[in-house]
Amino acid sequence: MKTIRLxxxxxxxxxxxxxxxxxxxxxxxxxKKNIINAYTSSESLCRYYTFKATLRNIxxxxxxxxxxxxxxxxxxxxxFEKQYSDDDYKTADGVKxxxxxxxxxxxxxxxxxxxxxxxxxxxxxxxxLVEGVEVIISANNYYGYAGWRYPILSLMxxxxxxxxFETGKENYLNYVKAGFKVT
Numbered sequence: 001m002k003t004i005r006l007x008x009x010x011x012x013x014x015x016x017x018x019x020x021x022x023x024x025x026x027x028x029x030x031x032k033k034n035i036i037n038a039y040t041s042s043e044s045l046c047r048y049y050t051f052k053a054t055l056r057n058i059x060x061x062x063x064x065x066x067x068x069x070x071x072x073x074x075x076x077x078x079x080f081e082k083q084y085s086d087d088d089y090k091t092a093d094g095v096k097x098x099x100x101x102x103x104x105x106x107x108x109x110x111x112x113x114x115x116x117x118x119x120x121x122x123x124x125x126x127x128x129l130v131e132g133v134e135v136i137i138s139a140n141n142y143y144g145y146a147g148w149r150y151p152i153l154s155l156m157x158x159x160x161x162x163x164x165f166e167t168g169k170e171n172y173l174n175y176v177k178a179g180f181k182v183t
Contacts, residue, residue, distance in 0.1 A: 031144055032176055032177070032179070034142075034144055035142065035144035035176050036173065036176060036177065038140060038142035038144060039140055039142070039169065039172070039173055039176075040173070044142075045089070045097070046140055046141055046142035047087070047097065047101070047140065047141055048138060048139070048140050048153070048165075049080070049083075049084065049098075049101055049105070049138065049139060049140075049141060050083070050136060050137070050138040050154065050165070051075055051076065051079055051080045051083070051102075051105070051136065051137065051138075052075070052076040052079040052080075052134065052135070052136050053073035053074060053075045053076060053105075053134070053135055053136075053137060054073065054074045054076075054132065054133070054134050054135075055071060055072075055073055055129060055130065055131055055132060055133045055134075055135060056072045056073055056074045056131065057071070057072040057131065058070070058071055058072075058129070058130070058131060059071075059072070059109065069111075069129070070109040070110065070111050070149060071109060071110045071111070071129065071152075072108075072109055072110070073105065073106070073110065073135075073137070074106065075102055075105045075106050077102065080098070080102045081098075081102075084098035084101075084102075085098065097141070100141075101141040104141065105139065105141075105150065108143070108148050108149060108150060109148070109149045109150075110137070110139065110149060110150045110151070110152050111149045111150075111151060111152070112126075112151070112152050113151055113171060113172050113175040114175060115171035115172075115174065115175055116151075116152065116153075116163055116167075116168050116171045116172065119162075119163055119167065119168075119171070120155065120162055120163055123162055125155065125157060125160075125162035125163070128157050128162075133157060134157075134158075135155060135156065135157050136154075136155075136156040136157075137152050137153075137154060137155055137156075138152070138153045138154035138165050138168065139151065139152060139153055140153065144176075151168075151172050152168070153165055153168035153169050153172060154168045155168075
């Protein structure tokens with residue numbers, strides 16, 4: 001009798017583990033598809049923004065891979081408004097898309113994917129990302145997964161372009177297509 005219960009528990013545990021694994025796999029595949037759509041489709045409601053900001057906070061995370069920092073910015077409202085106030089599209093809650101993006105860019109963290117990290121390290125600009133530095137960065141208002149961090153797609157400091165948008169976007173999309181790692 002005990003053996004039967006043990007076998008049933010083992011089988012149930014195995015089924016739960018398999019469902020959890022396959023569920024995570026399908027969620028990740030759906031996230032991947034949604035990111036690619038948001039970053040490439042002309043019909044996507046998501047949008048690219050380039051804006052001036054001041055680096056407010058750097059959070060170090062333990063990582064053996066590559067980049068171990070997440071960044072928070074104070075986005076320059078006047079600069080943002082001047083560039084994007086002509087976008088009258090409103091979100092479901094009635095807020096203009098650009099205002100919602102401005103708010104979220106101030107609220108959530110940013111990060112640099114592995115390929116763009118290597119570009120920034122090679123040209124020495126990654127070390128320039130210190131609290132208080134003023135930057136111009138580009139991001140899409142879709143982060144696409146539970147990491148809740150926007151990837152930095154371009155970076156300019158003191159008028160020097162350290163990561164151009166086309167390279168940054170291409171590197172990030174290649175990273176997503178290759179099976180991104182959520183940290």
